Amino acid sequence: MAGIRCVVVKWMLDYGFVNVDNDGVSFVKNVNKNDGTQSKILLSIYVDDGLLACSDEAMYKEFIAAMSKDFDLSDSRELKWFLGGKVEQDRKKGIVRLSQEQYCNDVIK
């Protein structure tokens, strides 16, 4: 597993990401566009699971396409569940809500 991780981390750095922690988990890539604005991809990856946030749809597609060439990817689009926690998002209102109701129910059982 450690081998896979090294390969992924090397791939990320080659693609232009900067590792923002020292653990090879969180990566950021900033791209300055022609119109002066900046796009950003944030990525947290651990072994074979990851979260990705991107401010630009085209950039997101480009990244997924590039990564699919070298790795088997499954893209589950909008984040709904992560590590047993439910994630609800309302992009228009800018709200993200984390809850663990299902996990609580399982624990109480």
Add this chain to the structure above:
Amino acid sequence: MSDCTPVDTPCGTNLHLADSNSPPLDKRDAEVVQNYQQLIRACMYLTCFTRGVGSFAVNQCARFMSNPGPTHIIAAKKNLHYLAGTRSLGITYKRGAMDSSLLSVGWRQVLISSQPARMQITLEPMIAGVSADGLSCSLEQ
């Protein structure tokens, strides 16, 4: 436990668990210990993900993972009663300036005396809210 009585706080006031409540080492029941450890594990996961209010109570219970006594098990179950009463709570992150309507009420542990023998811990209502870079965070239904 799914139809247990819900409560609003993860532990009572003056929670003070001691190892004098643990059974003698040669009398501990491996099954009880394992169940206790599994319960604390699950509670710890909840407290570090979305349900931080229970941190103190779970921390106190976690001190007796290797040899829990009846008092410790009751304290851990109390946390389950709290979860049962508040299972739909979550953390909401909202874009924009912090909104006072989002402020939530939590609990704060206040150490009354620093002498271990008379250590007394009470829970006080507290207004909690986190704001960083225009992001606000709250515990709400």
